[in-house]
Amino acid sequence: MADQVYFYRLSRKFVDEQFDVPEEAKEVIYYSLAIGHHLGIVDCLSADLVCPLAGYRDWVAKLPVGCEARRKMEGFLTFGEITIYREHCHMLACAFDRLRKAEGVLDEQLLSWTNTFMDQLTALYNDPHMYLMVRSR
Incomplete structure (x- = not known):
């Protein structure tokens, strides 16, 4: 496993809008294009948050x-x-908000990651076609 953890957010959608594609099919197309069948680097996702693996372990352990x-x-x-979808x-958000509000649990770095992650979750909740992917590149 790599030593960095990347939180990617779907940032672009590559469906040719000239064709009348049903919404359900668009979601499958977006996901298929985004993951690239797990080969190579995902080029339609942008990394909003990058943290070291050891830091990720400590953060999640909280x-x-x-x-x-x-x-x-x-x-x-x-x-x-x-993969984090809207239903998550x-x-x-409830778990990380409790963590964020707990006195003395998070240092500045972990609080920064939590705030960025909460922003990602808010964006995800507001856009049904978006999703997050946490991976090691």
Whole structure:
């Protein structure tokens, strides 16, 4: 596993709008183009947050043991990649907001990552075609 963790946000959509493509099909097309079948670097995602692997481990370890948000975020440590969709927003935002508000739990760096991640979750919630991908490049 690489020593950096990248939080990518879908930033561009490559569907030719000249054709009348149903919304359901567009979502499949966007996702397929974005992940590039897991080959090479994803060029239609932009990295809004980059953190060292050790820092990511420490950050996620601040979440309560056994909570769904921690399980979701630890998926990166197990699989090397996780995808965050709109349906994950509430669960993750609640967990990280509690973490953000807990006195003395987060240092400046972790607070900065939390705030950036919360901004990503807000953007994701407001755009049904967007998703986040956490991966090691």
